[in-house]
Amino acid sequence: MNVLHFKNNSQNRDVISLFSGAMGLDIGLAKAGLNIAIGQDFDAACVATMRANGHKVLSGDIRDIDPADLLEQVNLVPGEPFLICGGPPCQPFSTAGKRLGINDPRGSLFMDFIRMIDYIRPRFFIMENVKGIMSAPLKHVPLAERDKNDPEQQLGTVLDVILSEFQKLGYKTVYGVLDAVNYGVPQFRERFVLIGSRDNENIFMPIPTHFQMHQNASYRWQTLGDTIRDLEYDCGECAAFSKERLSFLKLIPEGGNWRDLPTDLRRIAMGGAFESGGGKVGFYRRLSYNQPSPTLVTSPVQKATMMCHPTQNRPLSIREYARIQQFPDDWIFTGTSTEKYRQIGNAVPVGLAEALGKVVLSVADQNAAIQTKRFRGTDVHQKLKMALEIGGSCYAHK
Known part of the structure; x- marks a missing residue:
């Protein structure tokens, strides 16, 4: 042969x-x-x-x-x-x-x-x-x-x-x-x-x-704002943060995380993770329109890898996830919301x-x-x- x-x-x-x-x-x-x-x-x-x-x-x-x-x-x-x-x-x-x-x-x-x-x-x-x-x-x-x-x-x-x-x-x-x-x-x-x-x-x-x-400009890094700003009020299917986590996220400015909370609330919000090592940048993370997104994970609501919308008090939606991974807008994802986030988060x-x-x-x-x-x-x-x-x-x- x-x-x-x-x-x-x-x-x-x-x-x-x-x-x-x-x-x-x-x-x-x-x-x-x-x-x-x-x-x-x-x-x-x-x-x-x-x-x-x-x-x-x-x-x-x-x-x-x-x-x-x-x-x-x-x-x-x-x-x-x-x-x-x-x-x-x-x-x-x-x-x-x-x-x-x-x-x-x-x-x-x-x-x-x-x-x-x-x-x-x-x-x-x-x-x-x-x-x-x-x-x-x-x-x-x-x-x-x-x-x-x-x-x-x-x-x-x-x-x-x-x-x-x-x-x-x-x-x-x-x-x-x-x-x-x-x-x-x-x-x-x-x-x-x-x-x-x-x-x-x-x-x-x-x-x-x-x-x-x-x-x-066409050769510069693409930002989150370039990609999903038009979906801000029309995000479609979306996960939700727990009421407790949302109460803290509302205090975080765009581009910030748990370190931007009032000093007296940081330990309460972080729980046992407060004493752990590492940068912990994903805790209570609110994204920024002016930067590229951090690496998408398989769920936007996990405590250590939160993907909170830059201006809205919610996680990134499935449609926003797909935009960031550059799937066509008409691409069909099947399964539960959890399965859709996982499919997109695992994609190249x-x-x-x-x-x-x-x-x-x-x-x-x-x-x-x-x-x-x-x-x-x-x-x-x-x-x-x-x-x-x-x-x-x-x-x-x-």
Whole structure:
């Protein structure tokens, strides 16, 4: 079987999406010019959302899916798909909590992502996750039991295993942590991204397109006001804060948090968290129209990660959540309110996804760079290059 024949078929841009969720990643890739042939997810609400928006879906646990059956669904053979994309469940690799990593059953799902790549042999793949995957230990050892002299505890990270597996499959990879705000998304949201090339092509991380400072307004970071101000009095379906929490939030100015409460109320409002460490910036947080949104979480009403509207005494609505993640206004989300918030909060922002799609297309079409005989103005151009790299740290791996 010749897996390289795809390079002769410039019109084929078929994508197989795994762990698709509400399809934020897929919408962005489609905007870049790719064709989402099929999506997959285990979550019933996500599957219903994909179908409600007219997309072909394979429902079920990826551990039970035969890649041959997946290819048959879209009438493709190994080596033909342009791209496989997906974000295996990331809770085990979060920087919060126990970080069980590969010891968590969900953490092993990235091996099924690799299994799909191994059989299907797409020209490219994109894998996204939380940035904690870069340092998540392969073996979780409770802090009290850690011994730096124990060789069994020096097993490396989950990322080491992922990179090693893709290297065995013959894929060239590049990875890094990207902040969505640098790609036109009105939200600070750092995500780990790994891009792979089957054919040893010159892949790279997307270059930032938006900046905190720029002489042209269209290239500056997008703010919350730019994105949701028109929904202020027409927000649609929305969660609610408890009466007690709302009584404190009413005292918080736009852009403030619990530290802006009267001194005598801070301990009362915070409860046991008052004595805990950390910045605690998410407690009684009221957002600002003049800044990008903080990272959206799966619920806007949790005590430590509140997402209170800048001027209204309510959390961000489902429709506002979707705007911040850049879903189309007519995108249909199914399920309960809790399920809708979770689907949107877990999604890849559309703008970041579009930038990723444009990267693989530019690599495939070999038009990503302007070739010159000489790089003039070395000092000036090096400073510009450093400015561009604020989008995140990038790492190459072969």
